[in-house]
Amino acid sequence: MKYSGSGLFASLVGATTVSGAAKQPVFIHGANNSQSHAAAAAHDHGGAVVYNYENFDFVAARVPNKAIEDVRVDERVSHIQQDSVVSLATPTEIEQVKKNNGRGNSGNGGGSGGCSSQPDQRMPWGYDRIDADLVTEATGTGVNVGILDTGIQSDHCDLTVTGGTNFMKGSPNDYSDDNGHGTHVAGIIAATNNTLGTVGIAPDSTLWSVRVLDQTGSGRWSDIAAGLDWCMSNGIEIISMSIGGSYNDSVATAISEADDAGHLIICSAGNGGNNEDGSCEEENMTFPATHSSTIAVAGMDEDNQSDTFLGEYSSLGTAVDLLAPGTNVLSTYLGNDYRQMTGTSMAAPHVTGVASLVWETMGASLTNEDGDSTTAEPNDEIQDILLTSAETVLGTCEEGAGLVNAAAAIDEAVTRSN
Numbered sequence: 001m002k003y004s005g006s007g008l009f010a011s012l013v014g015a016t017t018v019s020g021a022a023k024q025p026v027f028i029h030g031a032n033n034s035q036s037h038a039a040a041a042a043h044d045h046g047g048a049v050v051y052n053y054e055n056f057d058f059v060a061a062r063v064p065n066k067a068i069e070d071v072r073v074d075e076r077v078s079h080i081q082q083d084s085v086v087s088l089a090t091p092t093e094i095e096q097v098k099k100n101n102g103r104g105n106s107g108n109g110g111g112s113g114g115c116s117s118q119p120d121q122r123m124p125w126g127y128d129r130i131d132a133d134l135v136t137e138a139t140g141t142g143v144n145v146g147i148l149d150t151g152i153q154s155d156h157c158d159l160t161v162t163g164g165t166n167f168m169k170g171s172p173n174d175y176s177d178d179n180g181h182g183t184h185v186a187g188i189i190a191a192t193n194n195t196l197g198t199v200g201i202a203p204d205s206t207l208w209s210v211r212v213l214d215q216t217g218s219g220r221w222s223d224i225a226a227g228l229d230w231c232m233s234n235g236i237e238i239i240s241m242s243i244g245g246s247y248n249d250s251v252a253t254a255i256s257e258a259d260d261a262g263h264l265i266i267c268s269a270g271n272g273g274n275n276e277d278g279s280c281e282e283e284n285m286t287f288p289a290t291h292s293s294t295i296a297v298a299g300m301d302e303d304n305q306s307d308t309f310l311g312e313y314s315s316l317g318t319a320v321d322l323l324a325p326g327t328n329v330l331s332t333y334l335g336n337d338y339r340q341m342t343g344t345s346m347a348a349p350h351v352t353g354v355a356s357l358v359w360e361t362m363g364a365s366l367t368n369e370d371g372d373s374t375t376a377e378p379n380d381e382i383q384d385i386l387l388t389s390a391e392t393v394l395g396t397c398e399e400g401a402g403l404v405n406a407a408a409a410i411d412e413a414v415t416r417s418n
Contacts, residue, residue, distance in 0.1 A: 385416065
């Protein structure tokens, strides 16, 4: 397990009021890994199960304050854990991209309104910096990418969202975004390669919107676990989480289960800042980027913006795996618009996009003719390719294996798949 700062932070919750009684949101782990025992204990002590997960042997529940200790000592229960609130630490919005009078005009382009008024396509600096422009043989076709975030604007002119689910209030089918963060992340990964706005690293990836945070960017760890559970049950190969907070044992278990099942999980390192001294002594990364089964991504500046290339906002620690562009990143935004935003929340989806390109390239070598995996853990193969092919930029622990490089990763994938 890696040590435990990202686009999100968590705090212990207070009591909530459910059906007129003050209740605590908790995870309940059943004795002998029995989920039914955990659920029964919650019910018998006046609680209610919120999530009965398909792939994990624990439940999320609301239990009356006065019954917490009774549940804890119930012989059917192994242990309980607080279900904390997770709140989005919004990346800096550098600027709303300047609007023009219609397509064909120069400028960064703003696109509020219909698709006919969208600006001409412009390549983000990060796309070029990680050599995604040199990749012609892969676009992410056939690779399912789940974005656990605030949702995605599914009718954005520059995005194609296949489907998703909602764990916030409202219909499970309403996985739209009313915050903007999730839509921005989605565009970095897979903005459509058309003539509009911008382009994603892997534009033909199959995007799934998994809404685990509300309009304010808040949710609970139980919602994050629900998102992971949904991805596992729906065959989502790559899971992108530009979120984070304090360590949670139940979510750590969920991540380990997802990793063991072959899912690749990519997380932002955090926006806790750093000393830019090459030491990595900050150790201020947030969970789940600190989990050993995730790829943790730190953020970098454009080459001409910093002596070190390292983003001053980026959290650091020995758990960093890769570096990726995170400063002034152009991507899709609410209202058919575009924004430049800064944070490791923007860095992680660059790696997610490259992972999608690599997964497509490895394709046939990862499964046999029956569609079964030819390797015990295909996600580990993809991760190894990403780290092996990374470009050394800083030459310090601050960058982990280095700057993710799309072209080099594809070359490595082709070599291994032949």
